[in-house]
Amino acid sequence: MRERAHSLKKSPLFDIINNMEFLFEILKKDDRSKARKGRLRTNHGIVNTPAFMPVGTNATVKAITNEELAEIGAEIILNNTYHLYLRPGTDIIGSFGGTHDFMNWHKPVLTDSGGFQVFSLSSLRKIREDGVEFRSHIDGTKHHFTPEKVIEIQETINSDIMMVLDICPPYPAPREEVEEAVRLSGQWAARALRARVKDNALFAIAQGGVFPDLREKAVTELSEMDFDGLALGGFSVGEPPDAMYESLQRLKDILPAGKPHYLMGIGTPLDILEAVECGIDMFDCVIPTRNGRNGMAFTSSGTLSLGNARHTDEHIPLDTGCSCRVCSSYSRAYIRHLLKAKEILGSRLMSYHNLFFFNSLMSRIRLSIEEGRFMEFKDDFIKCYTGGDNV
């Protein structure tokens, strides 16, 4: 029963070549902004940055196969510690030697720590100095996460980039609560760092809500510790739309220059462009897949809603300028029909196209930085995206 179903698919060389120390190289910096083009070297291969990481919470990017992810050009995906710990359970993934063999994805994986999910999904959570107690959103069973335990789980999942357990206060939250979250998250980060026994990379998460001084304190403190990268957490939790942009403008000069910067859970194409300008290297967000399943297609001239009756008999593809497999083969009329009939293929085609769009946006961002024209690219993209007749 322990025979590997897919052991034949991986060459032994694969592990040897890829099992290298985590490294972040900056290949090109933009003159007119903080944007930079770089490269992450992980245990399972290279990730070019700025990168968008498709979200595969339950060890699957919803509706999409790994072959399709590779075809789209995804170089790294997310898994979620909270979800995988609860189901199928760390022991099952451990029996496969980690998530790569479990889900048959042999490129880099980043695991979110579960901090955000404990606060957004589970009930009856109790934060204590040593960790957080919570009830499973699946079956109500009681569990306890500590910074150390979350590292142990992620080392079993064997993600290439692990995240520390953090406390993500809701919005709005009183200053005292956010201050306490920053204090305790900082202590937990230090404990997570000491708990690591394997060579998987580990990123810290700076919280601080919409309080500039708390954000700065968190970033400064965590930058001084020996993490492989720094993430900004707790954005897009309900705060006013401009609050994040203002925060990024304030933080851009104090982010640790030589380390990768990851903006968690963000965002729209416009968010990504603003954040890249402030030096962000990594993104993840469910909108290409979740919004896709709900009928929203991302195109170079803005989003379009397939629920809109005007698409009923349109023979053109989702995005006339897109070269993806979906846009080469299927009409808006057909995809709208699939979505109206709640057919799985509708979710598949929308998710595929949207992930292709996001990945293509990142490629174009990287190229524009490489060629020293990121700000022009950003302006042109926004002009087309917000001025398009789809909006």
Place this chain on the structure above:
Amino acid sequence: MRERAHSLKKSPLFDIINNMEFLFEILKKDDRSKARKGRLRTNHGIVNTPAFMPVGTNATVKAITNEELAEIGAEIILNNTYHLYLRPGTDIIGSFGGTHDFMNWHKPVLTDSGGFQVFSLSSLRKIREDGVEFRSHIDGTKHHFTPEKVIEIQETINSDIMMVLDICPPYPAPREEVEEAVRLSGQWAARALRARVKDNALFAIAQGGVFPDLREKAVTELSEMDFDGLALGGFSVGEPPDAMYESLQRLKDILPAGKPHYLMGIGTPLDILEAVECGIDMFDCVIPTRNGRNGMAFTSSGTLSLGNARHTDEHIPLDTGCSCRVCSSYSRAYIRHLLKAKEILGSRLMSYHNLFFFNSLMSRIRLSIEEGRFMEFKDDFIKCYTGGDNV
């Protein structure tokens, strides 16, 4: 807006080569049974028989793309007249010149007439001499199908094989009701034949429930008309499991020898083998996809239910003897996890494997007939399938 999104994918030669008259050729007959290996020539290419037709009710085989169907080896799929007439509507499909361009599947398509669906899905149906009035199961609107109208819709859908409108009584139904259904279905069949104006093939449907003489009457009458093929409808509607086998044994000698025989809505691998033995050439059934989505995998040693906890940590594929893409890449443990988490990828992988299994069964049946060893193959298959440790 009328530009074809996918016109580039079809060579003009494609239509010329394939636009040929419908033809059924019997290539080999089995000595020990009524089994025969044959070939259908349709407007969109060749179908080798005995054939299993994946069900694509809403112009999509649930969870599966056309590329995947081609990879699996499917040569023909089903669409449903009732569903497509109601949504997206005949005009939309007509604007694409038919379902092939609409759904981007350029191989043969058979459309069920909608008779069965009017009786199983819609409410307030009223059968009259000229046709049937019913309410849409989607929005309750009132509609009227006549034999002529259903041909017109199917000619717009441009399916390669059209089916006549028939009356499918429920089980159990009194003899008088079944007798009346056979009488009226016969009249409707004759009207459908006269209504056809294009060269799409047209099959009749013999009803008769579990009354041997009514079945024989229907088969005999319809065989004398100028149809391209004969279907047996109204099986698997709740009658005892052996009733269909008994019916097939009675009918096998009176089925029109030179025409293709289609057993509608059937069935399990065992049903298919029994029916091929009685001279059936074509099958369709939702079980590979529907049961797949519900966690049932078909394997050479029987079905297995991924819901069963014993698969929780099994690293082996669904079917250790299967060469499909799913069995080469994914473990039972992973697929079970996906199904438990209600992930779309679970439905995709199960549907793919099961369709591959059914298609592979049909290939092996055809080869066994070709090589004059169908009955041996049947016995061996059943022995393995029913004696396997999966059962």
